[in-house]
Amino acid sequence: MKIKSDEEIEHMTKGGHILKIILDNLKNETKIGVTELELDNVARELCKRYKVIPAFLKYKGYPNSLCISVNDTVVHGIPSSYKIANSDVVSLDFGIIYKGLYLDSATSFQVGDKNDSITQFLAIVKKSMLSGLKAARDGVRVGDISYAMESVVDQSKYGIVKELTGHGIGYRLHEDPFIPGYGNKKEGMLIKKGMTLAIESMINFGSDEVIMLSDGWTIKTKDHSISGHFEHTILVTDSNPKILTI
Ligand code: MF3
Ligand code: CO
Numbered sequence: 633m634k635i636k637s638d639e640e641i642e643h644m645t646k647g648g649h650i651l652k653i654i655l656d657n658l659k660n661e662t663k664i665g666v667t668e669l670e671l672d673n674v675a676r677e678l679c680k681r682y683k684v685i686p687a688f689l690k691y692k693g694y695p696n697s698l699c700i701s702v703n704d705t706v707v708h709g710i711p712s713s714y715k716i717a718n719s720d721v722v723s724l725d726f727g728i729i730y731k732g733l734y735l736d737s738a739t740s741f742q743v744g745d746k747n748d749s750i751t752q753f754l755a756i757v758k759k760s761m762l763s764g765l766k767a768a769r770d771g772v773r774v775g776d777i778s779y780a781m782e783s784v785v786d787q788s789k790y791g792i793v794k795e796l797t798g799h800g801i802g803y804r805l806h807e808d809p810f811i812p813g814y815g816n817k818k819e820g821m822l823i824k825k826g827m828t829l830a831i832e833s834m835i836n837f838g839s840d841e842v843i844m845l846s847d848g849w850t851i852k853t854k855d856h857s858i859s860g861h862f863e864h865t866i867l868v869t870d871s872n873p874k875i876l877t878i
Contacts, residue, residue: 633800633808635826640733640802641867644828647684647730648865648876651737654678655877658698658724664744668711672698675726687727687734687805694849699725699738706793706834706842706851706859707738718744721754723861727805734805736830737877738863750858753837757860759784760813761833764798770825770870777823778815781833791840793859796851798832801865825868828876832863 636644654675661674675698679686686697694708701709701723702716709723716722725738740757742750760781767780777798785792792813800807809821813833823829836842838857845852853859866873 633827634802635824636802636828636867643731644733644735644865644867644876645874647728647733647735648878650682650684650730651726651728651735651877654682654728655724655726655737655739658726659739659741662716662722662724662741662743664716664718666716667713668700668702668709668716669713671700671724672696672711679728685729687729687736691805697726701725701859701861703858704853704856706836706853707796707861708849708851710847710849716743719747721750721858721860723859725861725863732803734801734803735865735877736801736805736863737865738832738861740860740862750837753790753858754860756785756790757833757835758862760835761831761862761864764811764813764831764833765864765866765873765875768823768829768831768866768868768873770823770868772823773818774809774811774820774823775815776817777831778812778820779817782814785835791836791838793834793836793840793842795842796834798830798863801828801830823868825870827868828865829868830863830865832861834859834861
């Protein structure tokens with residue numbers, strides 16, 4: 633993983649800000665009755681408006697621009713003609729390329745009428761991501777970040793997905809180091825100032841077990857429990873990281 637130059641950091645800061653605006657717009661458009669494909673279209677239109685490239689489109693053959701994962705879909709949900717319904721838990725995961733550099737971010741929320749148990753669950757999924765993000769600073773190891781993410785999750789209630797991880801990010805979407813949402817302190821690759829990382833929490837309301845559908849992308853919970861996903865791209869510093877996708 634490459635240490636980013638001042639110029640690269642400037643580009644990723646600008647790109648990250650654009651991604652944040654696009655994701656906020658998409659969240660606003662995620663209303664009862666809208667189809668996933670309509671949201672995918674909105675994502676593509678917004679990329680045109682901001683002159684950025686949708687990063688996921690054709691990535692390893694991925695067919696769309698947006699990943700939209702509803703209810704028991706954990707990640708990599710392919711947009712379909714499904715209409716968003718009241719109380720659906722929706723995860724929007726979007727990435728762009730700006731000046732050749734990738735930015736990646738995801739958020740989850742419940743549409744319309746909310747349940748307290750889901751609100752509490754999503755707050756923990758977000759807290760796990762933020763906890764990992766705060767732990768990511770010069771001189772720590774990957775395991776310190778993973779441990780911080782794991783430590784806020786009551787694993788007797790919720791399942792941390794083991795098969796998917798956060799990752800380094802830069803001129804490629806996925807780079808070293810890979811950052812699990814669970815782990816042991818002081819283990820793994822050394823984290824250095826100037827690295828850019830996508831820190832992501834993927835947690836299920838029930839068991840941690842997941843299955844992949846025959847489309848080769850969609851990951852669902854095996855027990856059909858709800859799943860949540862939060863992700864930010866950050867720049868590692870000597871202290872708290874700079875969140876780029878904000
Ligand atoms: N944000 C996702 C990740 O980091 C990217 C989705 S994979 C894609 O794994 F193919 F849809 F791009
Ligand atoms: Co990612």
